[in-house]
Amino acid sequence: MVHHHRYIQLRKVVTVAYVDEEDACVNMSACNKRSKPKLLFFLLFCTLLSSCLLLAPNVLPFPTSPLSLLYPSGGAEETLSDSKSSPCSSVLNGTICCDRSSIRSDVCIMKGDIRTHSSSFSVFLYNSINSGAGEQKVQQEKIRPYTRKWEPSTMATIDELTLIAKKPNSSVTGDQHKCDVYHDVPAVFFSTGGYTGNVYHEFNDGLIPLYITSQKYNKKVVFVILEYHDWWITKYTNILKHLTDFEPIDYNGDKRTHCFSEAIVGLKIHDELTVDSSLTEGGKTIKDFRDILDKGYRPRIQGLILEEEHEKSQLHNPIKPIRQQHGKPKLVIISRNGSRAIMNENLLVNMASKIGFSVTVVKPQRTSELAKIYRELNSSDVMVGVHGAAMTHFLFMKPGSVFIQVVPLGTNWAAETYYGEPAKKLGLRYIGYEILPRESSLYEEYESNDPVLRDPNSVNDRGWEFTKKIYLDRQKVRLNLVRFRKRLVRSYIYTMRKRNENNMVRSQ
Numbered sequence: 001m002v003h004h005h006r007y008i009q010l011r012k013v014v015t016v017a018y019v020d021e022e023d024a025c026v027n028m029s030a031c032n033k034r035s036k037p038k039l040l041f042f043l044l045f046c047t048l049l050s051s052c053l054l055l056a057p058n059v060l061p062f063p064t065s066p067l068s069l070l071y072p073s074g075g076a077e078e079t080l081s082d083s084k085s086s087p088c089s090s091v092l093n094g095t096i097c098c099d100r101s102s103i104r105s106d107v108c109i110m111k112g113d114i115r116t117h118s119s120s121f122s123v124f125l126y127n128s129i130n131s132g133a134g135e136q137k138v139q140q141e142k143i144r145p146y147t148r149k150w151e152p153s154t155m156a157t158i159d160e161l162t163l164i165a166k167k168p169n170s171s172v173t174g175d176q177h178k179c180d181v182y183h184d185v186p187a188v189f190f191s192t193g194g195y196t197g198n199v200y201h202e203f204n205d206g207l208i209p210l211y212i213t214s215q216k217y218n219k220k221v222v223f224v225i226l227e228y229h230d231w232w233i234t235k236y237t238n239i240l241k242h243l244t245d246f247e248p249i250d251y252n253g254d255k256r257t258h259c260f261s262e263a264i265v266g267l268k269i270h271d272e273l274t275v276d277s278s279l280t281e282g283g284k285t286i287k288d289f290r291d292i293l294d295k296g297y298r299p300r301i302q303g304l305i306l307e308e309e310h311e312k313s314q315l316h317n318p319i320k321p322i323r324q325q326h327g328k329p330k331l332v333i334i335s336r337n338g339s340r341a342i343m344n345e346n347l348l349v350n351m352a353s354k355i356g357f358s359v360t361v362v363k364p365q366r367t368s369e370l371a372k373i374y375r376e377l378n379s380s381d382v383m384v385g386v387h388g389a390a391m392t393h394f395l396f397m398k399p400g401s402v403f404i405q406v407v408p409l410g411t412n413w414a415a416e417t418y419y420g421e422p423a424k425k426l427g428l429r430y431i432g433y434e435i436l437p438r439e440s441s442l443y444e445e446y447e448s449n450d451p452v453l454r455d456p457n458s459v460n461d462r463g464w465e466f467t468k469k470i471y472l473d474r475q476k477v478r479l480n481l482v483r484f485r486k487r488l489v490r491s492y493i494y495t496m497r498k499r500n501e502n503n504m505v506r507s508q
């Protein structure tokens with residue numbers, strides 16, 4: 001009974017949409033496109049269901065799938081290298097296979113003579129097998145290549161591609177087979193529309209799925225981007241360079257016919273901000289994705305260090321060693337102002353310094369250069385911040401370091417799902433600091449027995465507008481420093497112990 005009751009409760013949470021920062025928009029046109037607040041609908045059963053889906057293929061065979069009717073197995077080109085759970089693990093030349101089994105995204109694979117036709121939002125696949133008389137169109141699939149399939153309102157803003165397998169018209173020669181650009185590597189088609197403009201979404205919906213989908217090609221892959229934005233290319237060029245050797249193609253803007261022999265349309269996605277090694281070719285994990293960030297940002301960071309050294313030498317200052325191995329442990333506070341700000345942040349900084357940390361306050365802005373934020377976090381031992389999209393930067397922390405997320409009232413589930421759990425998968429030591437009612441600015445506005453303070457779940461159950469209006473847009477945090485101090489001291493001791501262990505290993 002208890003279990004049942006809880007399940008109902010969880011199911012209700014499911015319908016709660018989740019908001020994210022307005023301030024994360026990099027480019028105003030991307031932000032203005034939707035007048036609605038940035039909803040981040042997330043279905044709880046999605047996590048439950050997706051774990052079921054992972055298990056399902058081992059339990060249930062796929063004989064009822066329409067795919068198995070279209071593509072009888074046993075094709076000569078069957079490959080065993082792809083993930084077992086994918087119904088499209090083997091695609092015959094001249095065919096399109098769409099895997100629509102995931103609740104998060106559809107992915108279609110085409111093999112053969114592939115040609116883009118951007119003015120009709122189509123990709124053709126000319127099938128010469130059995131060519132001759134008969135109908136022209138053999139197969140047609142529609143797909144919106146974005147990873148938030150369970151949010152119809154978001155998906156409605158994404159361009160839809162039509163994939164058409166057809167027989168070449170034998171009475172026409174030459175022209176219909178015109179290629180403007182031949183590519184001898186596969187294409188990956190995806191959209192940078194939707195919620196692109198918010199750092200959480202850029203990593204969760206875009207970059208990590210792009211890594212999952214394309215890493216097996218070892219950079220021998222061309223990205224074909226719908227709703228292409230120059231600023232997105234500029235912002236992520238350091239990372240893109242390590243995913244592809246080729247210039248990305250602006251699908252809508254480039255009217256030439258691009259020809260490929262293999263195309264993946266849509267991105268695979270595993271879970272929130274993570275890479276599931278059991279579903280990835282080569283057993284890749286989120287740490288491998290992080291290695292790409294490290295490689296990508298390294299040249300820029302080294303450039304910054306050289307500049308700083310140069311400036312120092314201009315001032316005739318003696319050059320100090322850049323990073324002292326045995327300096328104080330470093331703590332970074334990811335700071336917000338406005339809603340979900342820490343009202344006593346200065347006192348927090350003082351306290352952390354007294355404990356023995358060297359403290360840096362970072363305020364990510366729309367225009368912040370990610371390499372600079374990476375540099376701060378990659379060189380730090382502890383990151384502290386209040387739940388919000390900027391927590392996505394936990395990806396920049398080294399595995400083994402500490403991430404303390406301050407969890408305002410009413411945001412427990414979201415904080416754990418979007419950041420806490422993924423951080424643990426990266427190998428961070430995660431501490432979720434759930435504030436007490438007295439630590440919330442809402443304590444001054446509501447009676448102490450009001451459900452807003454006493455039972456946030458009941459407020460969240462009333463609907464998304466309430467979560468947003470009460471807990472996300474209007475809540476600030478005044479940390480109980482006595483209580484919070486314990487976490488910092490624990491983190492300090494943990495960091496010092498880890499350093500000593502490393503030193504002992506080194507001196508052996």
Ligand SMILES: *[C@@H]1O[C@H](CO)[C@@H](O)[C@H](O)[C@H]1NC(C)=O
Pocket residue numbers: 093094111112113126127128129
């Ligand atoms: C696949 O089909 C295309 C045209 O339909 C053909 O040119 C190509 O050689 C085929 N590739 C393989 C590996 O059979």
Ligand SMILES: *[C@@H]1O[C@H](CO)[C@@H](O)[C@H](O)[C@H]1NC(C)=O
Pocket residue numbers: 136169170171172
């Ligand atoms: C093939 O091309 C010819 C000449 O353009 C055209 O008349 C005919 O309708 C086409 N056939 C099909 C099936 O599209």
Ligand SMILES: *[C@@H]1O[C@H](CO)[C@@H](O)[C@H](O)[C@H]1NC(C)=O
Pocket residue numbers: 294295297298301375378379398
């Ligand atoms: C990140 O930190 C590690 C360990 O201190 C270091 O080896 C690496 O070079 C750093 N990465 C960058 C890009 O500076």
Ligand SMILES: *[C@@H]1O[C@H](CO)[C@@H](O)[C@H](O)[C@H]1NC(C)=O
Pocket residue numbers: 337338339
């Ligand atoms: C945040 O701080 C900056 C500069 O300190 C200020 O310009 C901005 O208006 C503040 N934003 C909010 C929401 O208070």
